[in-house]
Amino acid sequence: MNLFSDIRGLVISALDAMVAEGALPAGLDFAHVAVEPPRDPAHGDMATNAAMVLAKPAKMKPRDIAEALAVKLQADARVDLAEVAGPGFLNLRLAAGVWAGVVQAALQNGHGFGRSDMGAGKRVNVEYVSANPTGPLHVGHTRGAVFGDALASLLAYAGHDVTREYYINDGGAQVDVLARSVYLRYLEAHGQDVAFPDGTYPGDYLVAVGQALKDKVGDRYLDTGEEVWLEAVREFSTDAMMALIREDLKTLGVEMDVFYSEKSLYGTGQIEAAIADLDGKGLIYRGTLEPPKGKKPEDWEPREQLLFRSTAHGDDVDRPIQKSDGAWTYFAPDIAYHFDKVSRGFDALIDVFGADHGGYVKRMKAAVSALSEGKVPLDIKLTQLVKLTKNGEPFKMSKRAGTFVTLRDVVDEVGADVTRFIMLTRKQDAPLDFDLERVLEQSKDNPVFYVQYAHARVCSVLRKAGEAGIDASDAVLAGTDLGSNAHEAELAVAAKLAEWPRLVEIAARTNEPHRIAFYLYELAGSFHALWNRGNDLPELRFLQDDAQASLPKIALARATAIVISAGLGILGVTPATEMR
Numbered sequence: 363m364n365l366f367s368d369i370r371g372l373v374i375s376a377l378d379a380m381v382a383e384g385a386l387p388a389g390l391d392f393a394h395v396a397v398e399p400p401r402d403p404a405h406g407d408m409a410t411n412a413a414m415v416l417a418k419p420a421k422m423k424p425r426d427i428a429e430a431l432a433v434k435l436q437a438d439a440r441v442d443l444a445e446v447a448g449p450g451f452l453n454l455r456l457a458a459g460v461w462a463g464v465v466q467a468a469l470q471n472g473h474g475f476g477r478s479d480m481g482a483g484k485r486v487n488v489e490y491v492s493a494n495p496t497g498p499l500h501v502g503h504t505r506g507a508v509f510g511d512a513l514a515s516l517l518a519y520a521g522h523d524v525t526r527e528y529y530i531n532d533g534g535a536q537v538d539v540l541a542r543s544v545y546l547r548y549l550e551a552h553g554q555d556v557a558f559p560d561g562t563y564p565g566d567y568l569v570a571v572g573q574a575l576k577d578k579v580g581d582r583y584l585d586t587g588e589e590v591w592l593e594a595v596r597e598f599s600t601d602a603m604m605a606l607i608r609e610d611l612k613t614l615g616v617e618m619d620v621f622y623s624e625k626s627l628y629g630t631g632q633i634e635a636a637i638a639d640l641d642g643k644g645l646i647y648r649g650t651l652e653p654p655k656g657k658k659p660e661d662w663e664p665r666e667q668l669l670f671r672s673t674a675h676g677d678d679v680d681r682p683i684q685k686s687d688g689a690w691t692y693f694a695p696d697i698a699y700h701f702d703k704v705s706r707g708f709d710a711l712i713d714v715f716g717a718d719h720g721g722y723v724k725r726m727k728a729a730v731s732a733l734s735e736g737k738v739p740l741d742i743k744l745t746q747l748v749k750l751t752k753n754g755e756p757f758k759m760s761k762r763a764g765t766f767v768t769l770r771d772v773v774d775e776v777g778a779d780v781t782r783f784i785m786l787t788r789k790q791d792a793p794l795d796f797d798l799e800r801v802l803e804q805s806k807d808n809p810v811f812y813v814q815y816a817h818a819r820v821c822s823v824l825r826k827a828g829e830a831g832i833d834a835s836d837a838v839l840a841g842t843d844l845g846s847n848a849h850e851a852e853l854a855v856a857a858k859l860a861e862w863p864r865l866v867e868i869a870a871r872t873n874e875p876h877r878i879a880f881y882l883y884e885l886a887g888s889f890h891a892l893w894n895r896g897n898d899l900p901e902l903r904f905l906q907d908d909a910q911a912s913l914p915k916i917a918l919a920r921a922t923a924i925v926i927s928a929g930l931g932i933l934g935v936t937p938a939t940e941m942r
Contacts, residue, residue: 363467363475364863365460366408369440370397373410376434385430387420399861406445406453407857413450424450461856462844468859468921469840473928476862480870481521487703488514490714491611491618492529495603496540498567499610499769502716505794506745507769508785508934510714511616512875513743515932520870525708526619532600533624533695539563540603541596545583547572548595552584571602610769614778615934622702627695636701636733637668637683637694645671645732651680670697675728696722697729704734711740712873717791720744741873745790752798776801779935783810786879786933804941806890809883813926814938816886819893820923821939823904827916832909839917846914849902851892855918858888862925875932882929889922 373395380386395416400409413428420427425446432444432452443455468475490510493503511526518524543563546556551573558564575583575598583591604621611617627633640646649669668684670693683694703711711730715722723742730740750757750767752775757767772781775798784801787809788794804811827834847856861881869877896902904915927937 363464363471364478364867365464365860366397366864369408369454369456370395370410372435372438372440373397373412373431376431377412377416379434380430386416386422386427390416390419392416400453403854403857405447406443407456408454409447410452410454413446413452417450428452458845458848458853461853461860462847464856464860465844465847465918465921466840468924469836469917472836472924473931475924476866476928477519477521478863478867478870479521480867481517481523483521483523484709485523485525485707486517486710486712487525487527487706487708488517488712488714489527489529489703490514491607491616492531493607494531494534494536495600495607496536496563497565497603498606500766501748501750501769501772501796502745504614504769504772504781505748505785505790506714506716507611507614507616508782509743509745509790509875510712511614512782512786512878512933513712513714513873515934516866516870516875516878517873519928519932520866522870526617528618528621529699530600530604530621530623530625533628534692537596537600538592540599541592542588544568544571544575544599544602545591545595548575548583551576552581567606571599574602575599613773614769614781622699624695624699627698627702632702633690633694633698636698639701640670640697640729640732643732643735645674646683647671649680651682670729670732672725672728672732675731677724677728681725681728693725693729696726697733700726700730700740701733704730704738708738711738713740713742714790715742715744717744717746743790743873746793748785748794748796750796750798757798772796772798780810782934783813783879783930786876789874789876809879810935811941812890813882813886813930815941816889817923817926817930817937818939818941819889820919820926823916823919826905827912830905830909832905832912832916834913834916834920836920839913839920842913842917844914844917846911847918849895849899851888851895851902852915852918855885855888855892855922858885859921859925862929878929878932882926882933885922885925885929889919892918 374392377386377390377392377395381388381390395410395412397408397410400406412431413424416427417424428446428450432446435441435444435452435454440457440460441454442457445453447453488510491499491503491507493499499507514524514526539562543558546558546562547568550556550569575595578598583595637646647669648666650664650666651669653664665686667682667686669680670683672681673679681693682691683697684690700711713726723744726742727740730738750772757771780801784796785794801808801810804815806812824834847853865877865881869875892902896904902915904912904919906912906915923937930937
């Protein structure tokens with residue numbers, strides 16, 4: 363049940379009737395007619411812009427359209443009052459029975475309330491984290507992991523067929539550096555004193571890897587050159603790091619469907635095939651790029667190179683894909699990887715990158731546009747930095763990692779549920795301040811506590827109802843007459859519940875899971891306000907002296923818990939049943 367969609371349908375039907383009666387000209391486009399919550403709740407329950415968007419094409423005054431439309435809408439039993447405001451906006455107040463229907467729908471459908479078929483089963487690939495396999499995940503990866511995972515869950519909830527994917531960057535020079543760093547720990551495991559040159563990875567997390575390598579090969583690689591051990595140690599080290607990364611992700615509740623190796627693109631003809639596809643479309647040529655303004659990128663050479671005509675698909679400049687010595691640039695395997703995604707038949711692609719990859723957005727969008735001939739959209743979401751503090755001071759780096767705060771550090775401090783929720787309390791492209799003390803406070807200012815407390819309060823009501831012998835099963839509650847829930851505080855909760863299906867579709871359409879966290883905080887606020895009013899007004903309390911009088915109140919509380927639980931499920935957070 364999407365009440366806003368239902369009322370929009372009512373508005374469209376009324377407009378169709380006005381056209382049939384000659385009150386509106388034929389041929390009008392109703393696509394931009396919307397029904398939304400009013401900016402000020404005092405103005406009504408819903409508002410429509412119909413008169414405003416139709417006035418110009420209809421060559422009529424907005425208020426004339428609005429007044430005629432108001433008459434039509436008010437004739438429907440669901441609308442108590444339709445009032446024209448300002449130049450022609452139309453505010454609607456709905457009948458109390460409408461809100462009862464929302465609560466009943468939530469009770470009848472459970473977590474299905476709010477689910478949408480908007481995605482129509484379209485296949486979406488969400489690639490996120492994709493960290494270099496050179497060490498444990500850090501706090502920046504944590505934000506990308508939470509955002510990507512919540513987005514994937516949101517899209518699935520809205521009817522998409524979602525694949526969660528991790529791109530293993532194991533084809534570049536950084537894995538050679540990893541292998542050399544592990545080799546040093548291997549020597550250390552044999553009792554040798556070692557020094558870590560600049561550019562290697564000195565973190566303690568490689569101590570166990572060096573020991574594991576010793577356990578596997580013994581002294582085979584002692585006193586030998588890189589030509590003997592580099593390739594084998596690189597593979598061993600990468601596997602060890604990916605096992606560590608998988609464990610980190612599991613700690614956060616993130617499970618991938620696909621782990622795709624960059625290395626698998628080399629020597630298999632896949633890079634060549636992708637470039638050949640672009641060449642066949644006239645998008646590959648040999649040329650010399652002008653030197654860029656400011657800092658020169660690593661892949662720029664003042665000589666003839668093989669170039670991708672990315673400007674033909676919206677990029678600022680054409681991009682090199684092969685160096686003058688025949689080696690591929692970093693961009694070439696990324697093109698091949700996305701060519702593989704397109705070839706797998708996805709209807710849409712989403713990449714979640716760190717903020718430092720902003721310069722990659724246009725070129726990747728150009729590549730996917732070219733490879734798919736504009737048929738497969740690519741949305742790239744950049745996640746900004748996270749500033750960690752504790753007791754007013756910057757949170758210190760991990761001793762194990764050596765240079766940064768790890769995902770494990772954060773989860774060990776506050777838990778996976780708190781970490782996930784807080785990471786979604788800001789839009790992903792805005793910097794995030796994460797206070798490790800404040801997020802554990804039991805106050806309204808802590809959104810995690812505030813939402814979880816609302817759910818725990820409902821669980822408390824249900825436990826007490828059971829102790830009192832009241833059958834508060836969802837089936838019983840759904841069949842209860844909810845007409846007595848008529849106080850403004852009760853109607854405010856029901857109205858907020860009605861926004862849930864609409865909010866899901868908006869968040870999924872914009873790829874913005876933070877909207878779910880914001881909504882849950884607002885819903886919790888409405889519920890806590892009702893709870894607090896019950897302290898002053900006994901008739902608003904969820905448990906009344908009479909069991910039958912309690913059922914409508916419990917039904918409203920239970921519906922609230924259903925939506926909170928569903929929303930937390932999308933965010934990957936376990937609902938609390940009690941607060942300690």
